Structure formats: C-alpha cells, structure tokens
Amino acid sequence: MTAESATEIRVEPKIFGYTDRFAAHPGESISFHVSCEGPSTYQASLVRLRHGFTGEAGPGFLETRVASEFDGEKQGTQYACQPGSYVEVSDPSSLMTDLNGFVIKAKVYPTLPLSSRSGNYGAYNVTQNSFGGGSDRQVILGNWDDESSSGYALVLDAGRPTFLWSEQGAVKSVATESPLEGHHWYSLRVEVDTTAGQIHLTQAPLSNIMNRYTDQALPLEADDKVADATPAATAPKAPFRIGAGARRDGERWLAANGFNGKIGDVSIQRRTPTRTETIADWHFGRSSRDDGLLLWDVIDESPNQLHGTCHNAPTRAVAGHSFTGLLDDFRIAPDEYDAIHFHDDDITDAGWPAAFTLDVPHTLPSGVYAAKLTAEGAEQYLPFFVRAGEKKNDVAVLFSTATYLAYANDRIAFEADGAEIIVSRTPILDREDLTLQDHPEFGRSCYEIHNDGSGVVFGSVRKPILTLQPKHRAWFQAEGVWGLPADLCIVHWLETENCDYDAITDEDLDREGYSLLSDYRVVITGSHPEYVTRNELTALEEFTSNGGRLMYLGGNGFYATVSFDPDQPHLMELRRSDGGTRPHQSPYGDKRHATSGELAGIWRNKGLPPQKLAGVGFAAQGFDRCTYYERLEDSHTPAAEFIFEGIGEDERIGEFGIMGGGAAGAEVDCYQPGLGSPPGTLVLATSGPLSDAYLLAAEEVYESIPGIGATEQPGVRSDIVYCPLEGGGGFFSVGSIAYTASLSHNNYDNNVAKMTGNVLRRFRQAQPLEVTLNETETVQVVGS
Numbered sequence: 001m002t003a004e005s006a007t008e009i010r011v012e013p014k015i016f017g018y019t020d021r022f023a024a025h026p027g028e029s030i031s032f033h034v035s036c037e038g039p040s041t042y043q044a045s046l047v048r049l050r051h052g053f054t055g056e057a058g059p060g061f062l063e064t065r066v067a068s069e070f071d072g073e074k075q076g077t078q079y080a081c082q083p084g085s086y087v088e089v090s091d092p093s094s095l096m097t098d099l100n101g102f103v104i105k106a107k108v109y110p111t112l113p114l115s116s117r118s119g120n121y122g123a124y125n126v127t128q129n130s131f132g133g134g135s136d137r138q139v140i141l142g143n144w145d146d147e148s149s150s151g152y153a154l155v156l157d158a159g160r161p162t163f164l165w166s167e168q169g170a171v172k173s174v175a176t177e178s179p180l181e182g183h184h185w186y187s188l189r190v191e192v193d194t195t196a197g198q199i200h201l202t203q204a205p206l207s208n209i210m211n212r213y214t215d216q217a218l219p220l221e222a223d224d225k226v227a228d229a230t231p232a233a234t235a236p237k238a239p240f241r242i243g244a245g246a247r248r249d250g251e252r253w254l255a256a257n258g259f260n261g262k263i264g265d266v267s268i269q270r271r272t273p274t275r276t277e278t279i280a281d282w283h284f285g286r287s288s289r290d291d292g293l294l295l296w297d298v299i300d301e302s303p304n305q306l307h308g309t310c311h312n313a314p315t316r317a318v319a320g321h322s323f324t325g326l327l328d329d330f331r332i333a334p335d336e337y338d339a340i341h342f343h344d345d346d347i348t349d350a351g352w353p354a355a356f357t358l359d360v361p362h363t364l365p366s367g368v369y370a371a372k373l374t375a376e377g378a379e380q381y382l383p384f385f386v387r388a389g390e391k392k393n394d395v396a397v398l399f400s401t402a403t404y405l406a407y408a409n410d411r412i413a414f415e416a417d418g419a420e421i422i423v424s425r426t427p428i429l430d431r432e433d434l435t436l437q438d439h440p441e442f443g444r445s446c447y448e449i450h451n452d453g454s455g456v457v458f459g460s461v462r463k464p465i466l467t468l469q470p471k472h473r474a475w476f477q478a479e480g481v482w483g484l485p486a487d488l489c490i491v492h493w494l495e496t497e498n499c500d501y502d503a504i505t506d507e508d509l510d511r512e513g514y515s516l517l518s519d520y521r522v523v524i525t526g527s528h529p530e531y532v533t534r535n536e537l538t539a540l541e542e543f544t545s546n547g548g549r550l551m552y553l554g555g556n557g558f559y560a561t562v563s564f565d566p567d568q569p570h571l572m573e574l575r576r577s578d579g580g581t582r583p584h585q586s587p588y589g590d591k592r593h594a595t596s597g598e599l600a601g602i603w604r605n606k607g608l609p610p611q612k613l614a615g616v617g618f619a620a621q622g623f624d625r626c627t628y629y630e631r632l633e634d635s636h637t638p639a640a641e642f643i644f645e646g647i648g649e650d651e652r653i654g655e656f657g658i659m660g661g662g663a664a665g666a667e668v669d670c671y672q673p674g675l676g677s678p679p680g681t682l683v684l685a686t687s688g689p690l691s692d693a694y695l696l697a698a699e700e701v702y703e704s705i706p707g708i709g710a711t712e713q714p715g716v717r718s719d720i721v722y723c724p725l726e727g728g729g730g731f732f733s734v735g736s737i738a739y740t741a742s743l744s745h746n747n748y749d750n751n752v753a754k755m756t757g758n759v760l761r762r763f764r765q766a767q768p769l770e771v772t773l774n775e776t777e778t779v780q781v782v783g784s
Contacts, residue, residue, distance in 0.1 A: 013038030014435065015076070015373045015380040016442075016464040018350065021570050022401050023385040023505045026362040032371050032382055033462075034355035036076030039375035044356060045071050049368040049383065051492035051744075052470040052485030057658050058744040059492060061471055063372070066364070070356040076375065079353075081441045081463065084255025085314035085346035086244035087282075087298050089306050095279050096143065096240050096268060096306070099152055099165060099231040102279075103269040104190040106140060106154065107206065107321040109339070111452035112260035113138075113159035113180045121449045122584040124416035131345055131440045131451055138259040138344070139245035140188070141266060143236045146256075147248060151236030154190055155245075155257070156180065161203045163190050165231045174201050174227035181205075181220060183212035185321045192231060195273065199229040209325040210589060242266060242282070243314060243342035252351065255312065258344030260452040264320040265338055267302075280306045285320060285330060285337035292331035294594040295567055298340075313348040313458045313571060315341040319589030328589060331597055341590075343450045347443040348460035348571055362389055366502040368399070368484075368491055370470065381470055383484060388502040392519050394764055395501045397490060400526035400554075402506040402533075402562045404483050405459030405572045410445040410467055411436055413475040424624035424693040427475040432466040442466065446574045447583045455584035461570040476623045477666065480659040481741055487526040489658075489740040490553060494524075496748050497757055499764075506562075507569040510535045514542040522763045527554040527740045528667070531562040531574060534598060537608050544613070544729040549763035552733035553740055553756070555718065556618045556667035558603060558610035563596035577601030581618070581698045604675065604699060612676035615721040616669035616735040620710065622694030626665025626738045629653035629685035629720060639770050640682050640722060642762045643732075647751050653685055653720075654752045657742030663752050665690065668718035669735030678723050687718040687736070722759075728768025732759045 017034040024030040036042060046068035054061045091097070115136055120127055142153025144164055152165040159179030165172050180186055185206040192199050205220035238246040239253055243263060247256040268279040281302045287294050294316035298308035310316070317330040320339035330337035358371075366388040370381040385399060413419045413427040414437055420426060436442065442464045444456045466472070467483060474482035481489065494501050502520070509516055510533040517523060517539055529552075537558060544550050560580065565571040573595045576585040580602035591600045603609060610617040630652060635644055647653070654663020664687035671677050692709030694716050701708060710716040724730040742752040762769075 011038060013375060013378040015039060015042055015375060015378045017355070017373060017380060017382045018462055018464055019382050019384050020462060022461055023387050023503070023508055024360050025387045026360045026364060026389040029357050029359050030384055031354040031357045033350065033352040034074070034373060035079040035081070035352055036375070037078055039076040039378055041073050042076050042373050042375040042378070043072070044074050045372050046358070047370055047372045049370055049470050049488055049491070050495060052488035053481050053658055054471050055658065062492060066369070068358060070358055070371070074355055079350070080249050080254060081347065081350040082249070082254035083312065083345045083347040083441055083443060084244045084258035085310070085312040085342050086255055086258065087242040087308040087310055087314070087340065089240045089242070089280070089308040091240055091306060094235055095304055097235045099192050100194045101270040101272055102190070102192045103271055104141070104154060105265065105267050106188050106263060107185060107265040108140060108180070108188055109185050109262035109321070110156060110180050110182055110260065111454060113156055113182050117451065117453055120417070121453045122455070124412055124418040124422065124583060126416045126449055128415040129451065130411055130414055130437055135257050137257045139241070139243070139257045140259055140263060141242045142245070143238050143240040144245055145236045145238035148237060150234055151238055152231070153245060154188065156259070161188055161201060163199060163201050165199070165229065166234065167230060167232055172227070172229060174199055174225050176201060176203050176223040176225050178203070178223045181218065184220070185211060192229065197228055197230055199227050201225050206321055208321055208323065210319050210323055210587065242308065243340065259342045260344055260450070262318060262320070262339040262341045264340065278302045280304060282308065283334070283338055284316065284340045285334035291597070293566070293597060294330060295565060312346040313460070314343070314346060315457060315590070315594070317590070317592050317594035319587070323589050325589065329592060329597070341454065343452060343454070345444065345451050346458070347441065347463055348458055349462040350464070360386055365500070366393070368488065368503060383468055383470060385503040385505055387504065387508065393500045393502050394521040395499055395524065396504050396517065396520045396522070397501050397524045398509060398526065398529065399487055399503060399505050400529040402531040402572055403528050404468060405461070406446040406531050406574055407483055408445050408459050408465040408467055409436055409442050410447055412447060415448065422623060423476045424622070428479050429475050430473045430479070432469055432472050433475060436466050449584055455576055455586060457573055457575045457586070459572045459574065477659055483528065486528065486737070486740055489743055490524060490526065493743040493748065493753060493756070497760060499760065506532065506536060507564045509539055510564050511569065514539040517543040517548060518546070520548065522549045522551060522760065524551040525554055525557060528737050529554055529557040530559045532558050533562055533564065537603065537613065541613055544725055544731060545727055547728040547768065549729055549769070550614065550731040551759060551763065552614045552731060555669050555735055555737040555739070556621070557669070558613055559618050560602045561598055561600055561606070563593040563598050565595045571595070575600035577605070579605050579699060581621070602699065609675045610669070611672050614731055614733040615677045615681045615723050616671055616719055616733045617675055618697050619668055619670040619700070619718070620694045620696055620716040621667040622690060622710070623666060624660070624691055624693040626657060626660030626662030627688040627690055628655035628662050629664050629687055629718070631685050632683055634682035635684040637682060639724070640684055643684065643722060643755055643758050645758050646754050651751055652688070653755065654739065654742045656745045656750065657738055659738035659741040663739045663742035664688065664718040664736045666737035668694070669733070670715060670717050671719040671721050677721070678725070681721050681723040683719055683721050685720040690716060724769035730769040732763070
C-alpha cells in the first residue's frame with residue numbers, strides 16, 4: 001500500500017465549554033468559557049431549551065432561538081484542561097528562594113506512591129482507569145521549574161522520597177533507599193547544612209490510628225541519605241506549591257506531577273550558626289473564618305504570613321498525622337486535622353478565559369437556556385438557568401443541580417466490572433460517553449473513585465460536563481433520559497399546560513432559604529432531587545407548613561447530604577458516610593464537609609428522612625425495565641377525586657414511557673409511616689410487578705439475608721401519595737424517577753399527564769387543600 005492510498009485519519013472536530021455558574025438573575029452577567037479542537041471559528045447563539053429526548057417516543061428535541069448580544073461568529077481557540085490539586089503560596093519577597101540553611105519538614109500519607117493502582121474499588125467493583133498510568137514523580141512541595149532546571153522540590157520518585165535542587169546549572173538530587181508504604185504516615189525532613197556543604201534527607205514512619213497496618217504487622221524503619229551540595233540561590237520562575245509542581249502553558253502555570261495522598265505539618269526554617277528563623281509554618285487545619293470552615297485559604301502561622309490558596313479543590317477537613325480517632329469535627333480539634341488530601345486527577349476549574357458573556361436582559365423570561373455553539377461537524381450546548389426578575393409566576397421548578405453535579409461526567413460504564421450487573425444488561429453508550437473517554441482531564445463524577453482509590457467528593461460547574469448536554473442519554477437507562485434531559489420533560493409538559501414557571505436551583509435555595517419560596521403557590525421538583533442541603537430541607541418544610549404545595553415528581557429524592565461552598569457556590573461537596581446506598585465511602589475522620597461542617601450521610605440517618613417532607617422515601621433501584629401503577633382504595637376517596645378526574649376506576653397509570661416502558665421504575669420510593677409519612681397521607685397508587693433486578697435499598701437491609709428482590713420483598717415498590725396539611729398546603733409525590741418520562745406519551749394525551757395536570761391545576765388555586773385527619777373524620781381548614 002502506498003502512502004497516497006492509505007486511509008487518512010480524520011480527527012473529529014469538537015467544541016467544549018462551561019459557564020461560570022448555573023443561574024443568573026436579569027441584570028446579572030454570566031460568562032461562557034470555550035475551547036475548540038479543530039474549528040478555528042464557531043457560531044454562538046442563545047436558545048431556550050424546551051425538551052431534551054431526541055427519540056420518536058416523545059416530541060423530540062425542542063429549542064427556541066432567542067436573540068442575544070453574543071450571537072455570531074467567534075474565534076476558536078484550544079485550551080488545556082489540567083487536573084491536579086495543590087496549594088500555591090505567593091512569595092513576593094523571595095523568602096523561599098535561597099536554600100542555604102533551610103530545614104524543610106512535612107508529614108505525608110501517600111495513597112498511590114507508585115503512581116499505578118490495582119484491585120477492586122467501591123460498590124461497582126472498579127478495576128479499570130480511564131486516566132491511564134500517572135507519572136513516577138509526585139511533587140510534595142517546592143518551586144522546581146523543569147524548563148529552566150531551577151528551584152527545588154521534595155518529591156516521590158517511584159515511591160522514594162527525593163530532594164531536587166539546582167547547582168551551577170545542573171540538576172542534583174538525593175533520595176532514600178526505601179519507597180514509602182501506601183496509606184501510612186511518615187515524617188520527611190530536608191536539612192541544607194551550608195557549613196558542612198551537605199543536604200540531609202530523612203524519612204521516618206509515624207504511628208497513627210489511620211495507618212493501614214499496625215506497627216507490629218508491618219515494621220518500618222527510618223531511612224536517611226546525605227549528599228554534598230552547594231545549592232544555587234537563583235530565583236526560579238515557577239511558583240511555590242504544595243501537592244503538585246508547575247508547568248508553563250502560555251501565560252498559565254498548570255499543575256504537574258500531582259501528589260496522591262495527604263500532606264500536613266509543613267514548615268520551612270532557616271538555620272545559621274547563631275539563630276533559627278521560621279520562614280513559613282502552614283497549618284492546614286486552622287481557619288481564619290468565624291465559622292471555622294476550611295475552604296480555599298491556607299494559613300501560615302509564621303510572622304511572614306506566607307498564606308496559601310487551594311486550587312482545584314483538594315480535600316480538606318481530613319484526619320492528619322496526630323488524629324486520635326476520638327473527635328470527628330475539624331472545627332473542635334483543628335490540630336488533629338492538619339492535613340490536606342491531594343489528587344492528581346482533581347479538577348474543579350478548567351481555568352479557561354471567558355469567550356463571551358451575557359448580561360441577562362430584564363425582558364428574558366425565567367427558564368432553562370443554553371449557549372448553543374456550532375461549527376462544521378461539531379455542536380455543544382452550555383446550559384444555564386435564568387432566575388425570575390421582579391415579577392414572579394405562581395409556580396417554581398426546583399432544578400436538581402446538585403444531582404447534575406454528582407453525576408457529572410459519569411464514566412462508570414467504562415471502569416466498573418459491575419456495570420452490567422447494575423443495569424442487568426450490556427450498557428448502551430451515548431456518543432458523549434465515548435467523547436468523555438477521550439477527555440479524562442474533564443474529571444470524574446461523585447460516583448467514581450480517584451486514581452488513588454479514594455472517592456470523588458467534589459462536583460463543579462466550571463469544567464466541561466458532557467452528561468449535561470440536553471440530548472444526552474444515560475448508559476444505565478437503555479438510552480433513556482437522566483438529569484437535565486429528564487427534567488426538560490417537565491419543562492415541556494408545563495408548556496403544554498400553558499403554565500409559566502420560574503426556574504430555581506439547589507444552590508439558590510440553599511443560599512436564600514424559605515424567602516425564595518415564599519411568593520410561590522406551587523414548587524415542582526425535578527425527576528431526581530437526590531442530593532440536597534439542610535437549608536433546602538428546612539426551606540421546603542417551611543414552605544408546605546405555610547400553605548405551599550409541593551409536587552415531588554421524581555424518585556430517590558431528598559436522600560443524601562451535600563453542601564455548597566459559601567464563597568464559591570459553583571462548587572458542591574458530597575462525602576459518603578457508612579450507611580445507606582452508596583458507591584464508596586469516606587474514611588473515618590474524613591466524613592464532615594469542609595464547606596459546611598455538615599456530617600456526611602443520608603438524611604434518614606440524621607433525623608430528616610424524606611418521608612417527613614414528601615410522604616415517601618427511597619426503597620429500591622433497578623434498571624432493567626419499568627412498570628405501571630395500580631390505583632388503591634385511597635384513590636377513590638372524595639379528597640382524591642380531583643386527582644383522578646377523567647381517569648377510569650381500574651385504569652393502569654403509566655403503562656408506557658421513555659424510561660424502561662413505564663412510569664414506575666429506575667429508582668423508586670414508598671410510603672413508610674414508621675419513617676415519618678404524615679398521618680392523613682393518602683396512598684393513591686402502587687407500582688405493578690418489578691423484577692428482581694430491583695433490590696431493597698441498603699439502608700433497609702440490617703442483615704445479609706435472602707429475599708430482598710422485588711418478587712419477594714413487598715418493600716420494593718413505588719407509591720404515589722397525596723397529603724393535605726394544616727395551613728392549606730400539602731404535597732403530591734410520585735416516588736419514581738421514570739415518572740416524568742411518561743408525561744409526553746401519545747402527545748400528552750395519557751393518564752400520567754392528565755393526573756399530574758389535575759394536581760397542578762388544583763394546587764394553583766388559592767383555596768386551602770382539604771385536610772384528612774383520619775379514616776372517619778375530615779375537616780376543612782378555615783378559609784376553605
């Protein structure tokens with residue numbers, strides 16, 4: 001074959017991007033950050049998103065073009081997205097430049113000392129790694145610049161502590177003989193003895209409750225090395241960092257050779273024959289904030305005040321080298337939490353410059369929008385939400401943005417041996433899933449593990465999220481909708497109901513609380529409001545207590561704890577505790593959120609089960625197929641008559657749908673008075689047959705005994721409930737993620753859309769809802 005006849009390899013053009021936040025009010029600005037792989041130019045336009053699913057079973061993908069200030073052609077530029085978390089320290093007076101006399105100390109807990117992993121991880125048996133092998137070098141601290149061979153750094157080279165420095169233009173190093181054991185605390189010390197012309201490097205194992213092995217099971221010895229040295233005092237170009245090195249990319253210094261593990265108790269001193277001066281003494285467990293939260297700032301307790309700043313959200317509020325195991329709150333025992341867990345695959349801000357911005361017009365109605373970016377062979381949407389202006393509608397949709405971030409860039413289908421078991425079939429991949437495999441630098445979802453085997457705990461808006469594309473189909477839903485595309489089913493249903501709505505997000509409700517909801521008569525949830533904050537639960541409870549009506553149109557809702565960074569709410573934190581259904585869990589000592597102080601875990605285990613708020617709570621999950629609902633006795637009571645207007649007495653509800661062919665399924669909730677389903681709750685319908693792919697939720701399994709599948713376990717079901725409350729409010733809950741995907745069947749002429757519309761129309765009326773006290777007594781609230 002000649003070169004001319006060989007098949008040309010064509011690189012598919014791609015456009016990627018993100019917004020600086022999820023939502024903006026009219027009058028506020030939102031920025032769009034774009035990188036192009038191939039296209040030199042692209043077209044940008046503003047669209048309103050109306051429906052996401054592209055298949056024939058629904059109305060198809062629907063968008064409406066909206067004239068905007070950023071419409072038109074843009075220059076396409078490619079930018080690097082570099083993972084790796086670190087602390088960067090500004091040193092304007094060059095106090096950390098001259099090595100002579102330095103004594104550098106650090107405690108380290110490497111979690112991947114050899115930069116490659118093996119074994120099974122998490123609930124899904126993750127054995128593969130989309131990120132491939134890491135570098136044999138991991139930077140603990142320093143300002144080493146590879147390009148100019150200047151500066152210094154304390155690193156792990158193939159697991160061995162190594163100190164690098166520059167000497168007359170040459171690279172010098174000293175390394176210990178023994179590689180560090182993973183998941184064990186060590187003390188590292190570098191002493192530059194100027195008088196003797198030597199550099200001493202010492203490693204010593206430390207005893208700690210969180211070491212993987214006891215001292216008796218794995219005896220470790222101290223190790224030290226000495227090298228002759230006359231280090232140069234030339235100022236390096238690279239910044240001083242802890243947890244990663246630096247490499248130049250245009251005007252930016254990106255992360256390089258990131259460390260995997262915990263670092264703490266870091267200090268630098270300078271010794272002379274007559275005195276010892278502390279240059280820097282960082283304390284990773286102390287906060288300068290009144291609330292004691294550990295966010296972005298790192299405190300230097302020395303007189304020089306060389307404070308640091310975290311980048312790409314390394315995990316703070318983690319057990320350090322002096323952790324005793326007796327206190328689990330970093331705010332109470334900061335000395336025991338003098339550590340930060342760094343990962344070489346952390347990415348919470350791609351750091352791309354803004355390509356264009358939008359000053360949200362006051363005339364733009366609240367809703368779901370996107371910047372649509374197109375070039376030949378390439379298309380990308382950057383979704384965002386426009387909040388209400390001064391004039392509000394009476395209905396608000398609470399979009400599950402915390403859940404979007406939890407699932408962002410999910411790649412479980414590629415890495416987990418258990419993927420087929422989860423869905424009871426071969427996973428069906430979306431085109432964006434394949435693209436994601438080519439771009440591991442866009443990061444992982446909170447359902448996955450880092451390169452070092454620890455769970456991912458942060459989600460962020462400020463990076464490309466391919467699973468947020470409105471046309472995306474989920475691999476575990478047989479090409480069904482999930483996340484934003486599923487919630488767009490609600491958006492278009494409201495359009496068919498001629499019901500204008502206001503869009504609100506999880507971070508909005510967390511920040512503003514009940515005051516955000518007080519002007520609305522009805523709040524509708526998304527299909528999967530799994531992750532919420534304490535402030536959100538408090539606000540929703542206050543809303544229904546004060547006459548508000550909640551339509552919970554999803555499943556597995558109000559389930560687990562998240563927090564938003566109070567200073568940078570584009571960042572969401574999700575740690576996992578040792579209870580409930582979970583893909584992985586945080587180690588003991590690392591279970592409090594650094595961004596709120598909230599203990600990780602499911603709300604049921606913290607006194608706030610979803611049954612209290614919505615009448616139903618998570619019962620089971622399964623992804624092979626969905627089913628219908630059968631009406632129960634309560635559905636025929638006078639109080640529920642309005643809900644079933646136009647629906648037959650024995651009619652099956654939702655025997656159709658985009659998700660698995662039915663309205664009941666995927667992740668389902670049931671009525672449980674023992675967990676707080678309120679007295680007077682009417683159980684209107686329950687799901688039909690589900691397969692044994694649906695298993696009882698882990699929090700319901702107190703012992704490992706047979707009989708937790710749907711064909712054997714009566715608790716594996718989905719219930720539709722309705723409950724009026726004192727004060728005129730109430731809730732209607734469907735207990736199924738698949739429910740909203742049945743709304744559009746037969747052009748919305750079906751009993752799911754009819755029943756949901758009946759509820760919406762009644763809930764929008766001013767008259768208080770009827771309160772049912774018990775089976776024999778029904779009263780009207782005053783004013784009814």
